[in-house]
Structures are given as structure tokens and as C-alpha cells.
Amino acid sequence: MMTDKVRIDSLSANSLPQSNESFLNRQAEFESNVRSYPRKLPLAIAKAQGVWITDVENKEYLDCLAGAGTLALGHNHPEVIQSIQSVITSGLPLHTLDLTTPLKDEFSAYLLSLLPGQGKEYCLQFTGPSGADAVEAALKLAKKVTGRSGVISFSGGYHGMTHGALSVTGNLSPKEAVNGMMPEVQFMPYPHQYRCPLGIGGEAGVKALTYYFENLINDVESGVRKPTAVILEAVQGEGGVNPAPAEWLQRIRKVTQEHGILLILDEVQAGFARTGKFFAFEHAGIEPDIIVMSKAVGGGLPLAVLGIKKQFDAWAPGHHTGTFRGNQLAMATGLTTLKILKEERIADKVAEQGEWLKGKLAEMQKRFPVIGHVRGLGLMIGIEIVKPHEAQDHMGCYPADGELSALLQKKCFEAGLILERGGRGGSVLRLLPSLLISNAELDVFLDKFESALLNAGVKPV
Known part of the structure; x- marks a missing residue:
């Protein structure tokens, strides 16, 4: 063991490049x-703490990506x-299949207590280690339950990105x-708050979309057979940080219940305090039939879990498996993370910070019209970049500017700020920082972001 450690230390110190x-x-x-x-964020990470990353050249970055939202408590x-250390020294195996x-036991009880109704109507299914694995399991289960x-x-x-999950992905x-x-x-x-897909916008657009969904399910001439399930995000992430209106979500829940369609x-x-509620669907006051959980649920380590209404637990033993569904380290880090989020009321902090930050970005938008729209909930925020010198559409929206968004991501990186992009054409800059980020660190974000705008050649008005 000592020999192996010496070999690893020697490799790290003497053999690897330092740039x-x-x-x-x-x-x-x-x-x-x-x-x-690595193509968008060209660095090699040497160490990380909290919201800060240090590369191998000793440059520091404010990390507003946080493992695509995985690191709820930061690095x-x-x-x-x-x-992690407690598990390693406890004698527990590192993974246990589904033993x-x-x-x-403690992790399961705590996670269930966070689900609607303290989880009394739900059971858990541990799937493979990624969110896509859990989506696959949810789709299979829905088909097994309904026969459709x-x-x-x-x-x-x-x-x-797995086969079934990619099939239900929009990109x-x-x-x-x-x-x-x-x-x-x-x-x-x-x-979509900024770009209504029906070209209507506002409350009228939401009502039309709500009617459209209900009519599709009820219309015997729709051409669409009754589905086994509806799958959605209450706040779309990769799609450009689009929160679903509560009215729309509530109607989808009502219609799916009436027709025996599972709502996934x-x-x-968006889960685990990211949006200012423990789950994003809580903003609409609904209860899903299946809840897909990953990223933050494992406290930074690979874990994926389904919350299933017990009446829909139609699995026979062994009909869905996965070797790494018993990751003990992830259950330890997940339990610690969930307890901190709950006991320290992090969702309330996040909700307050999100509104404050959107307000600051709205003020910045007045000086930098390339910021076409600021949206999101809690610390899941999107900044849509537009071409303000081109013609607006009939809803008053400017064309999206994916090229400038990419340049701004690059200039942010050069300024020591890590952001991700999303939305149509990558025109939306996305914030997914640690939920423990301080107001002072959010001020640093605002300063670095404004510097990036100026360094990208964007002139304030």
C-alpha cells in the first residue's frame, strides 16, 4: 500500500505537465x-473549495456551474x-447492489420524508448512478403499469442521452x-416566458397551451393514442431555464389523473432547494406519480433514485437492476447534504437570493440591452442574450444571439467566472452555483459578468 502511494505521489509531482x-x-x-x-472551459483543475476552483496554473475561478447543479453545497x-471518511473507516462495503x-436505511427514511406528504404514499427505487438511468427506469415502469x-x-x-431518455429529449x-x-x-x-411557442405570449399564451394539451388528450381525432406517461421538468434547465407556469402544471396534473396517465x-x-423549494414542482402544489432524482441527491457522488407512488410500484423482483445502485459513499454524502439543506432552511435562503440577483440583473439589463431576458427560480437563473439592434418580433422579442453568448462565456472564463450555456442556439447563459454561495460572492459574480460584457465589446447605454 505504501509503495502504491509513493508511486502515485511521484507521478503527480514529477511526471505530469503543469500547464x-x-x-x-x-x-x-x-x-x-x-x-x-473542456472545449468551453479550457482548464485543468488542481483543487476546489466552496464556490472557488483553482487550476494547475494557480488561477482562481468563481464556479457558477457546480457540476451542472450536482454540488449543492459547493466543492x-x-x-x-x-x-466520506466515516464510511471508509466504518467497514461498510463501498457498494452493495440493492442489499x-x-x-x-437512514438515507431512505430521510429522503422519503422530503417527498410530498412526508413520503407516506411513496416508495424509492435505486436505479443506476445517473439521471438518465432513472429516466429509463421511470419510462419502463410507466409502460408496465399502464400497458400502453x-x-x-x-x-x-x-x-x-441514453436511448429512451434521448427519445424524450427536445434537443x-x-x-x-x-x-x-x-x-x-x-x-x-x-x-416560455420570453418566446411563447404559439406566438401569443403572456397569460393568453399560457391559457392556449393549457387548452392545447387538454384538447390533445381528449380529442378522439387528435391522432395521438392515449400515452402511458407525460414526462417534464417543472423548470427546464438545458432548455434555457424556463419555469413552467403553475396553472399549466396544475392542469397537466388534473388531466393525467383523469385519464390514468402517469406524470413523471x-x-x-431543479430538485433539492435549487429553485427555492425542495422540489420545483412544489411551486405549483402538485404531486407527481414518479419523481426522478439525481445530481444533488448524491451529495456530489453518483446516485439516482425514483420516488414512486406505491400504487404504481408494479415491478416484479429483478425486473430492473443496476450494479451501482447501492453506492454507500453517495448515500453518506447525500444524507449529509439533504440534512444541511433541510435543517439550515437553505431553500428559503436560495429563494431570497434568487429574487435579489434577478433584480440586480434586471438593473444591468437597462444598461446592456443585449440582455434580452432574465428568468428562473432561486439559484437556477438564465440570462438570454439577444441582438437589440435588429427588429423585434410581433411579441417585442429580439433575435437570440448565440454567438455573443458563446463569446461572453469565453470572456467570463477569462475573468475567472465559470458559467454554462443552454437554450436554443446556446443563447442563454445559465447560473447553477452552490446553494451556499454568499451575497458577497454573488456581488463578485455581478462584477465579473459586467467586466465580461465590456471585454466582449458590448457598450452600455
Whole structure:
């Protein structure tokens, strides 16, 4: 064991390059062309703490990506690290398939207590380690429950890159060269605060979309067979940070219940206090039939779980499995994270900070008209970048500017700020920082973001 440690230390100290460029060149040699983040955020990370990342050249970055929302408590939270150390020294195996342990028992009870009605009507299913694995399980279960095969999903939705999950994902780019997608997936328009898909906008647009959904299900001439499930995000993440109106979500819940259609809520990115509620669907006061959970639920380590209404737990033993569904380290870090989020009332803090930050960005928007729209809930915020010198559409919206958004992401990175992009054409800059980010650190974000705008050649008015 000591020999192995010496070898690893020696490799780290003497053999590896010490510049971002060198590491990235080696990564390009080692890894598939499929890698994406290093192309937008060209760094090699040496260490991280809280909301700060330090690269191998000792430059610091304010991290407003946080593992795409996975790191709810930021990097290397001391209690999370302690929970890992406790498991390692406890004698527990690191994974247990679906065998239980005292740790899994405690994690399960605590997670259930956070679900609607304190989880009394729900049971848990541990799937594979990723959100996509959980989506696949949810789709399979819905088909098993109803005996039907069709699924309704929504434009702009993102549910993963595996076969079924990609089939219900809106983005066309990863589907281009993949034939034989899952059949009978019907996409419908999702509400959008800035770019109404029906070209109506405002409350009238929401009402029209609500009617459209209900009519599709009820109309015997719709051409769409009654689906097994409806899958959606209460706040779309990759699709450009689009919160669903409560009225629309409530009507979808009502219609699906009336027709025996399972409602699957994908809370992989928006769940666990991210939007100012523990789950994003809570803003509409609804209860899903299946809740898809990953990212923050594992406290930074791989874990994916379904919350299933007990009446729909139609599985027979062994009909859906996954080797790494018993990740004990992730249950430890997840339990620690959930307790901190709940006991320290982080959702309330996040809700307040989100409104404050949107207000500050709205003030910035007055000086920088390239900021076309600011939206989101809690610390899940989107900034849509537009072309203010071109003609507005009939709803008063300017054309999206994906090129400037990409340039701003680059200038933010150069200023020491890590942001992600999303939405149509990548025109939306997205904030997903640690939920423990301080107001002072949010001020740093605002300063760095304004500097990026200026360095990108955007002139204030």
C-alpha cells in the first residue's frame, strides 16, 4: 500500500505537465472526441473549495456551474468530506447492489420524508448512478403499469442521452445520426416566458397551451393514442431555464389523473432547494406519480433514485437492476447534504437570493440591452442574450444571439467566472452555483459578468 502511494505521489509531482494547455493536449490524446466541457472551459483543475476552483496554473475561478447543479453545497464541504471518511473507516462495503445497510436505511427514511406528504404514499427505487438511468427506469415502469407505450414530452426538455431518455429529449443535435428512436413519443410546446411557442405570449399564451394539451388528450381525432406517461421538468434547465407556469402544471396534473396517465417529474437538475423549494414542482402544489432524482441527491457522488407512488410500484423482483445502485459513499454524502439543506432552511435562503440577483440583473439589463431576458427560480437563473439592434418580433422579442453568448462565456472564463450555456442556439447563459454561495460572492459574480460584457465589446447605454 505504501509503495502504491509513493508511486502515485511521484507521478503527480514529477511526471505530469503543469500547464492547462499541456493537460488539455494529453486529454485530447486520451479521450474520445465526445468530450464537451473542456472545449468551453479550457482548464485543468488542481483543487476546489466552496464556490472557488483553482487550476494547475494557480488561477482562481468563481464556479457558477457546480457540476451542472450536482454540488449543492459547493466543492469539498467539510461535513461532506467527513461523511466520506466515516464510511471508509466504518467497514461498510463501498457498494452493495440493492442489499441494505444501516446507512442506506437512514438515507431512505430521510429522503422519503422530503417527498410530498412526508413520503407516506411513496416508495424509492435505486436505479443506476445517473439521471438518465432513472429516466429509463421511470419510462419502463410507466409502460408496465399502464400497458400502453406512448409518451408525451415537451420541446426544450432534457432528460439524458441514453436511448429512451434521448427519445424524450427536445434537443435535435444529438439525435441527428441516431436512427430508431423510441417510438410513439409525442412532443408538445412548453411555455416560455420570453418566446411563447404559439406566438401569443403572456397569460393568453399560457391559457392556449393549457387548452392545447387538454384538447390533445381528449380529442378522439387528435391522432395521438392515449400515452402511458407525460414526462417534464417543472423548470427546464438545458432548455434555457424556463419555469413552467403553475396553472399549466396544475392542469397537466388534473388531466393525467383523469385519464390514468402517469406524470413523471424530472427533478434531476431543479430538485433539492435549487429553485427555492425542495422540489420545483412544489411551486405549483402538485404531486407527481414518479419523481426522478439525481445530481444533488448524491451529495456530489453518483446516485439516482425514483420516488414512486406505491400504487404504481408494479415491478416484479429483478425486473430492473443496476450494479451501482447501492453506492454507500453517495448515500453518506447525500444524507449529509439533504440534512444541511433541510435543517439550515437553505431553500428559503436560495429563494431570497434568487429574487435579489434577478433584480440586480434586471438593473444591468437597462444598461446592456443585449440582455434580452432574465428568468428562473432561486439559484437556477438564465440570462438570454439577444441582438437589440435588429427588429423585434410581433411579441417585442429580439433575435437570440448565440454567438455573443458563446463569446461572453469565453470572456467570463477569462475573468475567472465559470458559467454554462443552454437554450436554443446556446443563447442563454445559465447560473447553477452552490446553494451556499454568499451575497458577497454573488456581488463578485455581478462584477465579473459586467467586466465580461465590456471585454466582449458590448457598450452600455
